[in-house]
Amino acid sequence: MTKKAFIKVTxxxxxxxxxxxxxLSVLKSSGYDNVKDVRVGKYIELEIDRDxxxxxxxxxxxxxxxxxxxxxxxxxxxxxIELK
Amino acid sequence: MTKKAFIKVTxxxxxxxxxxxxxLSVLKSSGYDNVKDVRVGKYIELEIDRDxxxxxxxxxxxxxxxxxxxxxxxxxxxxxIELK
Numbered sequence: 001m002t003k004k005a006f007i008k009v010t011x012x013x014x015x016x017x018x019x020x021x022x023x024l025s026v027l028k029s030s031g032y033d034n035v036k037d038v039r040v041g042k043y044i045e046l047e048i049d050r051d052x053x054x055x056x057x058x059x060x061x062x063x064x065x066x067x068x069x070x071x072x073x074x075x076x077x078x079x080x081i082e083l084k
Numbered sequence: 085m086t087k088k089a090f091i092k093v094t095x096x097x098x099x100x101x102x103x104x105x106x107x108l109s110v111l112k113s114s115g116y117d118n119v120k121d122v123r124v125g126k127y128i129e130l131e132i133d134r135d136x137x138x139x140x141x142x143x144x145x146x147x148x149x150x151x152x153x154x155x156x157x158x159x160x161x162x163x164x165i166e167l168k
């Protein structure tokens with residue numbers, strides 16, 4: 001049986017986001033003047049074989065490890081995990 | 085006053101995701117064998133000046149238009165919007 005993990009990876013608030021600024025500039029020049037700021041992050045979906053985990057807690061621990069070591073750069077990014 | 089809109093942009097299910105496959109390959113070679121599939125999308129946060137909208141409905145309409153025209157490619161991607 002599989003379980004899905006959804007991970008949002010975003011830049012820490014104090015880190016500049018040039019991609020977000022680029023999108024903001026496109027929006028402004030397209031007339032969307034009500035948009036005041038844009039931040040761009042990643043949204044990652046993992047499909048995980050849950051049969052090898054004794055508990056959901058253990059599975060979540062592995063997703064946290066993956067998010068920490070592979071999916072994000074903890075120096076400049078933070079993440080949140082949702083299991084479904 | 086501002087309102088935040090959170091937009092997840094993901095590839096349609098039938099569209100191949102080479103970036104996801106690359107992450108999957110890294111995970112497998114790092115010993116995370118329980119991960120069976122990976123899909124990578126975008127997570128975008130907009131900060132919007134709500135004072136110019138007569139209703140939240142109108143604001144949401146504009147976020148949908150922005151998602152449709154600027155943030156996603158409707159041919160291969162889909163999006164979901166959350167207002168907070």
